[in-house]
Amino acid sequence: MREAHLGSICAILSAELDESFSGFRGILTAANSHSSGWGSPMAMAGALNAALQPTVFRVARAFPRVELGFYSRAAQAEVAGAGFDGSAMAIRPVNETEFRVYQTGRPVVTTSNGKMVRYVPILEDGAITGHVWAALQIAGASPLAISSAWAMLVAAAVTAAALVWAARRLIRDTTLWATAQARQADERANEVAAAIVHELRNPIAVAKGLAELIMSRETDTKKQMWLTNLLRQMDRMNGIASDYLTYARPREPHLVSMAVAEVLHRVEADTEHWARQAGVDVSMVVANPDLEVVCDMDQLEQVLLNLVRNAIEALDAVPEGARSVELSAVLCGTGRVAIRVADNGPGILRDDMDKLFTPFFTTKQRGTGLGLAVSRRLVEHMGGKIEVRTGEGGTEFSVLLPAGGHS
Numbered sequence: 001m002r003e004a005h006l007g008s009i010c011a012i013l014s015a016e017l018d019e020s021f022s023g024f025r026g027i028l029t030a031a032n033s034h035s036s037g038w039g040s041p042m043a044m045a046g047a048l049n050a051a052l053q054p055t056v057f058r059v060a061r062a063f064p065r066v067e068l069g070f071y072s073r074a075a076q077a078e079v080a081g082a083g084f085d086g087s088a089m090a091i092r093p094v095n096e097t098e099f100r101v102y103q104t105g106r107p108v109v110t111t112s113n114g115k116m117v118r119y120v121p122i123l124e125d126g127a128i129t130g131h132v133w134a135a136l137q138i139a140g141a142s143p144l145a146i147s148s149a150w151a152m153l154v155a156a157a158v159t160a161a162a163l164v165w166a167a168r169r170l171i172r173d174t175t176l177w178a179t180a181q182a183r184q185a186d187e188r189a190n191e192v193a194a195a196i197v198h199e200l201r202n203p204i205a206v207a208k209g210l211a212e213l214i215m216s217r218e219t220d221t222k223k224q225m226w227l228t229n230l231l232r233q234m235d236r237m238n239g240i241a242s243d244y245l246t247y248a249r250p251r252e253p254h255l256v257s258m259a260v261a262e263v264l265h266r267v268e269a270d271t272e273h274w275a276r277q278a279g280v281d282v283s284m285v286v287a288n289p290d291l292e293v294v295c296d297m298d299q300l301e302q303v304l305l306n307l308v309r310n311a312i313e314a315l316d317a318v319p320e321g322a323r324s325v326e327l328s329a330v331l332c333g334t335g336r337v338a339i340r341v342a343d344n345g346p347g348i349l350r351d352d353m354d355k356l357f358t359p360f361f362t363t364k365q366r367g368t369g370l371g372l373a374v375s376r377r378l379v380e381h382m383g384g385k386i387e388v389r390t391g392e393g394g395t396e397f398s399v400l401l402p403a404g405g406h407s
Contacts, residue, residue, distance in 0.1 A: 003109055006118035006134040009063055010107070013070065013132040014120060016055045023124040024072050027051045045075040045091045052080035053088060060086050067115070067135040071099070073128065084137060101131050114138060208234045253296035253382045257404025260293050260329040260337060261286045267304045268327060271312070279320045280312050285328040292405030293329075293337040295382050300399070303375040303386075304341065307397050310371065311343035313364070314395065318345055336384070337403045342396040348388075356388065 021027045031047035052070050059068060060082035069081025069089060073096055081089035101108045101119040105128065108119045117135040121128045208231060215227045264284050275282045293300075308325060315323040322344070329339045348356070355361045357376045362369035376386050384401035 002116055002136055002138070003118060006066075006109070006116065006136060007107070007120075009059065009066060009068055009134040010118055010120040010132050012059055013055075013068065013134070014122060016059070017052070017070065017122060017132070020055065021051060024048065024070075024074065024122065024129045025124055028074065041075045041077065041093070042091070045072065045077040045079045045093075048072050048075060048079040049091055056080045056082045057086075057088075063134075065137070067117075068133065070130065070132055071096075072130045073102075074130075084135075099131065102128060111138065204234055204238050208238075253299055253378075255294050255296055255382065257292045257294050258297060259289070260291045260339060261289050263293075263295070263297060263300055263304070264327050264329065264339070266301055267308060270301075270305060271308045274309060274312055275325070278312050278315065278323070280315055280323040280325055282308070282312075282325045282327065285326060287330065290405070291329055291331060291337060292403065293339070294402040294404040295384075296378075299378045299382060300339075300401070303378055303399060304339065306371045306375050307341040307399075311341055311345070311395070311397075314343055314345040331403055332400070335403050336400045339399040339401070340396055341399075342394060344394040346394075347392055348390040348395055353388070353390070357386075 017023060027048055028044060031051070048070070056069055060066070064086060065084055067082065067084050067089075070079050071077070071094075072079045076093060076095060078089065078092040078094060080091075083089055096102050099108070099119055100110075101121050105121060107121070110117050110119075115135045115137050117133055119131050119133045122130045122132065211227055211230050211234070215224065215231070218224055218227060261284075264286060268282060268284050271282060274280075304327070308327070311325045312323075315325075324344050326342045327340070328342070329337055332338050352361075352363060357372050358369075359373040360369040372386075379386050379399055379401070382401060384399060387398045387400065389396045389398075
């Protein structure tokens with residue numbers, strides 16, 4: 001478990017270096033553009049320290065009593081770090097031959113002098129340009145035994161904290177990319193972030209399984225409550241990861257012509273529980289039962305479920321007994337079918353209209369801001385588009401897709 005904990009911290013440091021600075025080379029290139037070149041390795045180490053030390057402090061605050069930092073191969077020095085007490089470590093020149101990671105090319109774990117250290121190489125364009133490290137003091141520490149439920153709970157909680165911290169940083173950085181970069185750069189950022197999110201799902205699954213194992217053995221009510229909350233947060237993290245992967249890497253749709261009424265009946269049945277709990281009347285209107293649409297049924301159902309759920313949540317300010325959502329479908333003159341989800345809520349603020357489909361934009365307290373972005377991406381992959389109209393009488397989303405069959 002200690003190795004897994006150190007591995008999570010090293011993964012965060014590596015991601016920070018790549019996402020925020022484009023690696024060691026990115027820092028040195030930017031710094032060199034403001035100078036006449038590097039007079040010595042220490043000058044190079046100083047530039048790296050200035051860029052990376054704030055990152056080290058942020059990670060160290062999230063993981064107290066852990067030593068961590070960055071080593072640059074070009075500077076032949078540990079260029080930024082924090083000690084076990086969270087204080088800054090001085091730049092330390094040290095030859096790379098002291099680290100086995102440069103011989104193996106893979107992560108290395110060592111145990112000596114009362115501490116366990118994990119070293120993870122940093123690869124840039126296929127070459128090792130340095131490494132990150134994280135260390136725990138182990139002298140006098142009691143061994144982690146599978147029979148110790150409490151020790152396992154602590155380890156699971158630490159792992160979950162690392163994943164939550166990394167996910168929040170990932171979402172923040174991706175949002176900055178989406179607003180600051182052009183479309184091509186944004187697509188590349190999505191691919192990088194999706195790869196990281198994909199890798200996060202494995203440790204989430206491991207941590208959840210461990211927590212469930214503890215839960216099955218734990219008899220203390222208070223600890224059971226903590227574990228229940230931990231499992232709920234892991235489920236939420238996994239949901240965020242799944243939504244982001246759908247947005248960044250939507251699968252190719254399997255397009256078929258099918259009856260619109262069949263899709264709407266399924267959506268109506270699937271949302272019945274949400275609607276009943278919220279006191280919302282959900283109705284369906286399809287004038288032509290033979291109307292067909294070309295779509296991927298699963299993807300279209302996912303889109304409509306999201307739109308209906310948003311519509312239901314938008315009705316909190318409407319008095320009970322007057323809350324309604326209508327599902328309808330009509331054939332447009334353009335050879336498209338318009339599937340509409342309309343509510344009688346207060347409408348969307350004008351300032352929010354231009355941001356509705358922006359990834360991570362949300363007005364909900366617990367929303368991820370991915371639902372509408374994912375929905376538009378899926379509809380566009382099916383050859384359609386989403387339109388929205390809003391006002392004081394409510395909001396209507398229209399999913400426009402090619403008509404199928406003999407529509």
